Amino acid sequence: MSTPRPPMRIVYLLYRLDVGGLETVIVNLIDRLPRDSFEHHVIALTQCGTFKNRIRHPRVQFYDLNKKEGKDPWVWFRLWKRLRQIQPDLLHTFNIGTLEGVIPAFFAGRPVTIHAEHGRDSYDPKGEHRTYLLLRRLLSPWVDRFVCVSKDLHTWMVNRVGIPEAKVRLIINGIDTQHFHPGPNPPLLPPEFTSEHPFIIGTVGRLWPIKDQGNLIRALAHLRHQHPMGFQRCRLILIGDGPNRQELELLAQQSGIADRLWITGWRDDVASLLRCLDLFVLPSLAEGTPLTLLEAMATRLPVIATRVGGVADLIQDTTTGTLVPPSNPEALAAAIAQHLDHPSWSQEMGIRGRAWVETHHSVDSMVERYLILFRNALLQKTL
Secondary structure, three states, rough: OOOOOOOOOEEEEEEEOOHHHHHHHHHHHHHHHOOOOOEEEEEEOOOEHHHHHOOOOOOOEEEOOOOOOOOHHHHHHHHHHHHHHOOEEEEEHHHHHHHHOOOOOHHHHOOOOEEEEOOOOOOOOOOOOHHHHHHOOOOOHHHOEEEEOHHHHHHHHHHHHOHHHHHEEEEEOOEEEOOOOOOOOOOOOOOHHHOOEEEEEEOOOOOOHHHOHHHHHHHHHHHHHHHHHHHHHHHEEEEEEEOOHHHHHHHHHOOOOOEEEEEEEOOOOOOHHHHOEEEEEEEOOOOOHHHHHHHHHHHOOOOOEOOOOHHHHHHEOOOOOEEOOOOHHHHHHHHHHHHHOHHHHHHHHHHHHHHHHHHEEEEHHHHHHHHHHHHHHHHHHOO
């Protein structure tokens, strides 16, 4: 009778466990990987926020390393000590902020190392920062596998960063289409958003520069002149919070649309709020495979998104969504006007969008690909 194999011990290393698409992927992995086969530990270089409460798995360990602002070389020593204690089989790092963690991991026991790139930051939206390109190249020998969540990132990782293609895996993000689904509008909107047959436009995301919600506010201001009749119906919801909130509120006041804007702050009922919308807009400057866009499409919403990163892989322009150039409020306003003027076409687009997500972006398919990656990487390491 064979002895049962012990569970694979995984450490997920993040800069901060906070609200976001990357963090949602981790939640889905922890909750959906076979429970008897994996043991999960989450380490945040800074802190694990309340987002950890979304994990339903009862046996997950969380650790805060309390990194100081700016340079804090001692955080890597604290990581080394923690990894020595945990002795993981696999270390999974995310984005450039945690990549250096592969070095203390090597000296703490040489686990399998997997590094994932989920998108780009506001200080490097095109992925051309020389220091970070060099850092990825220098640390690549310490990484067993790289994961990219979009074809755009995969091409960049191989051709621009210079990582051998054999070490890079493409795993597209997936979502739970049973949780994000169409349905009746729940009574969640403020009174001024429910009168005069409104047209509710919304977006979901952290309020910071790379998400460029200001472009959406400017587009609505342009719509006042391009389409005054339609503008009267429009209301705008920004679902999320972040460091740019006051700047966006000021921009709305200066643009004359403050009375049409609702910034909700962080919410646990995003799926319900999406069902209150008539149109979803993703105005970002850079993206990997944005979960919020997939969630909106799964809700059967018509969508407009900027043609950046992996977005064009998710949307067939004018079929499952509308693509516009980034930082172009005039083009975005014109696209919104098209949806205002052609409601049947807009609704059909939403129907096709959900069908696309159900076929190509299920969360179960994503988890299965990570399961294969984790097991194969560990097997090759032990050969």
